[in-house]
Amino acid sequence: GQQLNQSPQSMFIQEGEDVSMNCTSSSIFNTWLWYKQDPGEGPVLLIALYKAGELTSNGRLTAQFGTTRKDSFLNISASIPSDVGIYFCAGQGGNQFYFGTGTSLTVIP
């Protein structure tokens, strides 16, 4: 199935730094979703975006639905150690949800 291009693949940052990651697709999506997954656990929904251009925040997290409907961005401000994990984007097209390959985030105290 289709997979989204998610970058970067991994990030190593200092505590307190801001983080940016993005997803791109060759297809137009109706919905963009961002998840965080801790090892051995299920992905947890962070932010859902439903309209092109929409900008939504959840605490220190901010995500945007790209105006072309083919991309989305996630920013984390002032990172803390508990932000460590794998972040996945997902796009909905028709019946299906397509997932990015994940961004592994390591926060160095």
Add this chain to the structure above:
Amino acid sequence: DSGVTQTPKHLITATGQRVTLRCSPRSGDLSVYWYQQSLDQGLQFLIQYYNGEERAKGNILERFSAQQFPDLHSELNLSSLELGDSALYFCASSVLSGTRGNTIYFGEGSWLTVV
């Protein structure tokens, strides 16, 4: 808590055996999805059901099958298990299929180890 319940959380079984994974979707969700995630890998879509009917198939092996029951819970059956089937299996659910504004929620997963 996403509202999606999966059982069992962990199981260990021998090659050649058969196991059944169970999923209860969020209240009101009609669509159930199954995903496989191997170590350090992304989410591989297996199959989707909507209101009891198969809606979409992904990379699901012929040894695997699934169904969704009238009460909307779903089961994933894995048979003739091989070492390579060891993985986390996730169930996810969403309200409607193909509608704008849809969101998908994941269970905590069933960790299968084949020895």
